[in-house]
Amino acid sequence: MSYEEYWEKDCELVKAYRKAYELKQEYDNSQAWLQGLYNYQAVNALRPGFVFYGKKAPKPEKYVEKPFAFTEDERMRRKAEETRKMAEQFKAAFHQRNQNLEKQKASSEEGMNNGN
Numbered sequence: 001m002s003y004e005e006y007w008e009k010d011c012e013l014v015k016a017y018r019k020a021y022e023l024k025q026e027y028d029n030s031q032a033w034l035q036g037l038y039n040y041q042a043v044n045a046l047r048p049g050f051v052f053y054g055k056k057a058p059k060p061e062k063y064v065e066k067p068f069a070f071t072e073d074e075r076m077r078r079k080a081e082e083t084r085k086m087a088e089q090f091k092a093a094f095h096q097r098n099q100n101l102e103k104q105k106a107s108s109e110e111g112m113n114n115g116n
Contacts, residue, residue, distance in 0.1 A: 041063060066078075
């Protein structure tokens with residue numbers, strides 16, 4: 001806040017600047033927390049690689065592929081995307097299963113026809 005704003009402008013401006021400062025501090029704190037969360041995930045993903053006992057050292061886990069979803073809209077969008085992917089996988093597996101059954105049916109019919 002400048003000298004002119006403090007002495008010559010509205011006295012409520014001081015409260016607005018204080019609130020803006022508090023909001024900035026809260027934002028900076030949440031950003032630092034988020035950075036810590038990403039660092040924690042990265043170290044946690046590598047943690048199995050630092051096991052030096054046992055017969056076989058476990059493989060490091062995958063790091064998170066996408067940033068964390070903080071808004072409700074983002075969570076809902078990701079959930080819908082995940083549901084869509086699962087439906088596509090189910091359809092592909094179902095289609096593959098039907099093809100295998102048709103091949104088995106055709107080969108069994110062919111075997112019956114050759115046997116007669």
